[in-house]
Amino acid sequence: MSLFGRASRLLFKGGIVTLQFACFVHLFNQHVAEFTFCVGPSMLPTFNLTGDIVLVEHISQRFKPLRAGDVIVCMSPAVPGRAVLKRIIGMPGDNICIDPTVPDRKYFDVPRGHVWVGGDNLSNSTDSRSYGPVAMGLIRGKVLARAWPGFTFIRNGLTPIDD
Incomplete structure (x- = not known):
């Protein structure tokens, strides 16, 4: 796999983790505490x-x-x-x-x-x-x-x- 392919895959995984964390924070603020x-x-x-x-x-x-x-x-x-x-x-x-x-x-x-x-x-x-x-x-x-x-x-x- 090329360097570009590995970098894009890492960037994609980082984006998914960031999106999941943002969803967790939003749900926590709306339903638990803020x-x-x-x-x-x-x-x-x-x-x-x-x-x-x-x-x-x-x-x-x-x-x-x-x-x-x-x-x-x-x-x-x-x-x-x-x-x-x-x-x-x-x-x-x-x-x-x-x-x-x-x-x-x-x-x-x-x-x-x-x-x-x-x-x-x-x-x-x-x-x-x-x-x-x-x-x-x-x-x-x-x-x-x-x-x-x-x-x-x-x-x-x-x-x-x-x-």
Whole structure:
């Protein structure tokens, strides 16, 4: 076999291995867990304005239901294709206060198959107060930990564990 034939065969095998690895990474990110950036003021002080990298897992919601207080990543109902990081405020059937920051408070029953989400920084967050309840089908995963800066697990979705 010529040198060209051996080089092309090696290049072909390397391409196949690279393609298999890319498929594995894609499937892992879609169905098991992924790292993603957290940018914006809506989750201050739990997450920083910029630079936080969070670990989002996709498995637990298949075996254990989400709860109020869990921090999730979901697709924005207001901006298709954009993911948002928010805290679950209300679960299906809960009667929640739509906006606790206004004096004239109104209440809302979260419909079945939806959750009510909000940012920790209510004064600077676009959340369910703006776009209404979020369909559970738009939830991508639950935030398990802040990976950068400093690895910090998120305990029961409520508070960071600083060890």
